[in-house]
Amino acid sequence: MNPDFSICVYCGSRPGEQPEHIAAARAVGQWIGEHGGQLVYGGGRTGLMGTVAEATRAAGGRVVGIIPKALVDKELANPLCDELHIVDTMHERKAMMGERADAFVALAGGIGTFEELFEIWTWRQLGYHDKAIGILNTAGYYDGLLSFLAHSVREGFMGDWQMGLIRSGTEPVILLAELLEEARRHPGSDKLAEVL
Secondary structure (H helix, E strand, O other): OOOOEEEEEEOOOOOOOOHHHHHHHHHHHHHHHHOOEEEEEOOEOOHHHHHHHHHHHHOOOEEEEEEEHHHOOOOOEOOOOOEEEEEOOHHHHHHHHHHHOOEEEEOOOOHHHHHHHHHHHHHHHOOOEOOEEEEEOHHHOOHHHHHHHHHHHHOOOOOHHHHOOOEEEOOHHHHHHHHHHHHHHOOOOEOHHHHO
């Protein structure tokens, strides 16, 4: 299968406490697969990561997992990926994820998800790429973060233009369609390979 697009999904290696998060991960994977897409993700088979990968495959999509050696056992590397890349460092993982994706979306997750989201957003701000970035705010999970980001703008540490580099939404299908539309409208200039 030659996918029409690739979406990188950042999400937790745990399932979380609310069933809405599992449902959202399943909906994201299903949408990617049903629309002829490819999932690029962290390569694990536990938590939301495993759910989104399984749903993508079940819906006919392609799955690319990228995982550092140190996490192969901890996150139970997913042998069912169409491509499973085992890399040496987290830096390599994130760089490869960035290069292989046309757009990015963060689902619920922990510190790793936050770090990946903020780094890809920073790279966009610096002009290393111009790819669409989204936050799926399921069950109000990111309400506090979005409120804090607005506070940061009010306090003068960020500008509205930086907030304009990301979008957020509560409905997986709507947010993914918007990200894909943005990706197709202006394919992001990708200098990641040059600078990382």
